[in-house]
Amino acid sequence: MKLFRTAIGAAVLVACIDQTASAATGNVLFNGTITATCTLTVNSNGTMTVSTNLQSLSSHNAGGSAGSVQVDTTGGVSLSVDPVTSTTVPASDVTATTWTPTLASTGAHTIAETGTTTALAAPGTSTVAVNLAGTKGGSNRFSAGNYQATVTLRCE
Numbered sequence: 180m181k182l183f184r185t186a187i188g189a190a191v192l193v194a195c196i197d198q199t200a201s202a203a204t205g206n207v208l209f210n211g212t213i214t215a216t217c218t219l220t221v222n223s224n225g226t227m228t229v230s231t232n233l234q235s236l237s238s239h240n241a242g243g244s245a246g247s248v249q250v251d252t253t254g255g256v257s258l259s260v261d262p263v264t265s266t267t268v269p270a271s272d273v274t275a276t277t278w279t280p281t282l283a284s285t286g287a288h289t290i291a292e293t294g295t296t297t298a299l300a301a302p303g304t305s306t307v308a309v310n311l312a313g314t315k316g317g318s319n320r321f322s323a324g325n326y327q328a329t330v331t332l333r334c335e
Contacts, residue, residue, distance in 0.1 A: 213253055214253075215252075215253055215255030216252065216253050216256070217250055217252035217253070217256050217258075217299070217334040218250070218251045218252075219249070219332060219334055220248065220249040220251075221246070221248050222247035222249055222306070223244075223246060223247045224246050225238045225243070225245050225246035225309060225310065225311060225330075226238060226242070226243050226244045227243050227311060227312075227328075228242040228243040233321050234314060234315045234316075234319070234321070235313070236276075236312070236313040236321050236326055237310070237312035237313065237314075238310045238311055238312070239310055239312060245283075245310045246308070246310075246330070247306060247309075248306070248307045248332055249304065249306055250288070250299070250305045250306075250307055250334060251303075252302060252303065252304075253302050254299060254300050254301045254302040255299075255300065256298075256299050256334050257298050257334070257335060258282065258284070258288075258290070258298075258299055258307070258332070258334050259282075259295070259296040259297070260280040260281065260282050260309065260330055260331065260332055261280070261333055262278070262280070263278035263280060263311070263328050263329065263330060265328065265329040266278065266326070266327065266328045266329075267325070267328075268322075268324070269322050269323065269324025269325065269326070270324075271324060272321060272322040272324065272326075274320075275316070275319070276313045276314065276315060276321075277316070278311065278312070278313050278328055279294060279311070279312045279313075279314070280294065280309065280330040281293060281294045281309075281310045281311075281312075282297075282307050282310070282332065283307070283308045284297075284305045284306065284307045285308075286305035286306050287302070287304055287305050288301070288303065290307075292308075309330055311330050313326070313328065
């Protein structure tokens with residue numbers, strides 16, 4: 180009897196070995212979400228020079244230069260410059276100065292010089308030129324000394 184059971188067991192085992200296993204598949208889904216975002220990298224600060232009539236201190240004047248910022252974005256954001264809130268002027272400069280920041284962009288986003296908020300709909304990398312002009316009105320003039328102003332470029 181034992182031999183019979185062993186022979187049956189071996190026959191069943193051989194029959195199973197000849198059977199191919201059924202194939203099975205499964206799909207694994209991957210999800211990801213990227214929110215509208217951007218990064219700003221300051222490449223260089225700007226330089227302001229004074230006009231010949233001493234009423235304009237600007238990055239647009241001869242010898243001046245714009246600040247440069249690299250913008251990398253997913254799109255779906257807006258780019259703007261905040262009003263100037265931080266300035267350093269010589270003690271002898273006691274008259275009012277009107278500070279006007281602007282931006283312009285080349286690369287993935289071409290923006291003509293503006294001081295208003297601009298939408299960046301598409302993703303990409305752009306170089307933004309940030310300019311600043313300080314002006315005096317009437318008979319007021321800039322005084323000798325060091326001037327510094329901070330322009331905040333905002334991407335949100």
